[in-house]
Amino acid sequence: MLEDIFSGLRSAADQTSNIGEKTLITVALILIVWLLIKVMRVVLHKIISSERIYFLTQRALFWILTLGVVILIGLIWFKALNFLVFGTGALIALAGLAMKDLVLNIIGFAFIEFKRPFKIGDRVEIGDFYGDVRDIQLFQFALIEVQGDKRLATKNQTGRTIYVPNREIFLQPLINDNYEFRFVWTDITVPITHESNIDKTKQILSVAAKEYMQGLLSDSSDKDLQRFNDALDMFNSTKAPGITMQLDGSGIDLTLRFLCPHTEIAKAQSMVWEDVHRRIQLVDDITYSPTVYRISQSRPESSLS
Numbered sequence: 001m002l003e004d005i006f007s008g009l010r011s012a013a014d015q016t017s018n019i020g021e022k023t024l025i026t027v028a029l030i031l032i033v034w035l036l037i038k039v040m041r042v043v044l045h046k047i048i049s050s051e052r053i054y055f056l057t058q059r060a061l062f063w064i065l066t067l068g069v070v071i072l073i074g075l076i077w078f079k080a081l082n083f084l085v086f087g088t089g090a091l092i093a094l095a096g097l098a099m100k101d102l103v104l105n106i107i108g109f110a111f112i113e114f115k116r117p118f119k120i121g122d123r124v125e126i127g128d129f130y131g132d133v134r135d136i137q138l139f140q141f142a143l144i145e146v147q148g149d150k151r152l153a154t155k156n157q158t159g160r161t162i163y164v165p166n167r168e169i170f171l172q173p174l175i176n177d178n179y180e181f182r183f184v185w186t187d188i189t190v191p192i193t194h195e196s197n198i199d200k201t202k203q204i205l206s207v208a209a210k211e212y213m214q215g216l217l218s219d220s221s222d223k224d225l226q227r228f229n230d231a232l233d234m235f236n237s238t239k240a241p242g243i244t245m246q247l248d249g250s251g252i253d254l255t256l257r258f259l260c261p262h263t264e265i266a267k268a269q270s271m272v273w274e275d276v277h278r279r280i281q282l283v284d285d286i287t288y289s290p291t292v293y294r295i296s297q298s299r300p301e302s303s304l305s
Helices: 002-014 020-048 051-077 080-115 198-217 222-234 265-281
Strands: 123-126 129-135 140-147 156-165 173-178 183-193 242-248 251-261
Touching: 020 051, 080 156, 129 156, 183 198, 183 265, 198 242, 198 251, 198 265, 222 265, 251 265
Parallel strands: none
Antiparallel strands: 123 129, 123 173, 129 140, 140 156, 183 251, 242 251
16 A cells, blocks of 8 residues: 555656646655654554564664655656666765764774784773773773872772773874883872981882882893883883972971882882881881971950950
């Protein structure tokens, strides 16, 4: 029955060149398809219990009916050959637009595989996304989300997974914490009193940082040590810890700056702090500087009357 209706409309369109009649036929086709879509949704909802299957089925039928009415309207308004050329060009253009992201994702996958800007296990930041690379697929790569300050001790995995399209590798800046040098500089600040032995405190800080670094590199292979030293040369840096001093009203702040793995900042700070605190407890001429707040309140000699 539906085929007979469309056939009759098509025959009527072929027999007329009047713009008004073509317009009426076009409106009639659109109304028929609109009603069919409405009825189709009601019927499908009654016979299909699965919401997912219902959604997929109604979307497929919607696009089939829409494509059919577009073809019929095109044949009504244009000659068959002209419409065929026009329709083919339009379909190619639409397909190109629809597949642009798909093609970019595939090219991005090839770039990631051959150029290797990152690999599984690396901690990367790309655009607004930050996390550990868990998987690299044809169209996207997965990150285990990391939140918190990216350069301090508060960054931790949240347990959520971020799926990033591969095309973002061409569109967003990429930072790979592991790519060249997996270490970062971090620091701890030790507040001491003005009367404390500053030189001894500096020595304690320096020894604690050097022992931490020696323990960190003791299990490394010769190849890893060579890469570590090469990276230091490339960044014009040194693995020796640095100590700076700053005076304030309550005492002296000595800040120790040392290298640690970018994924273990909190652990490194805790280990060095424990060592420093243990050493300070063994000497008598170093005292922590307390932060003291004094609140003064004036009282009148007599109440106001």
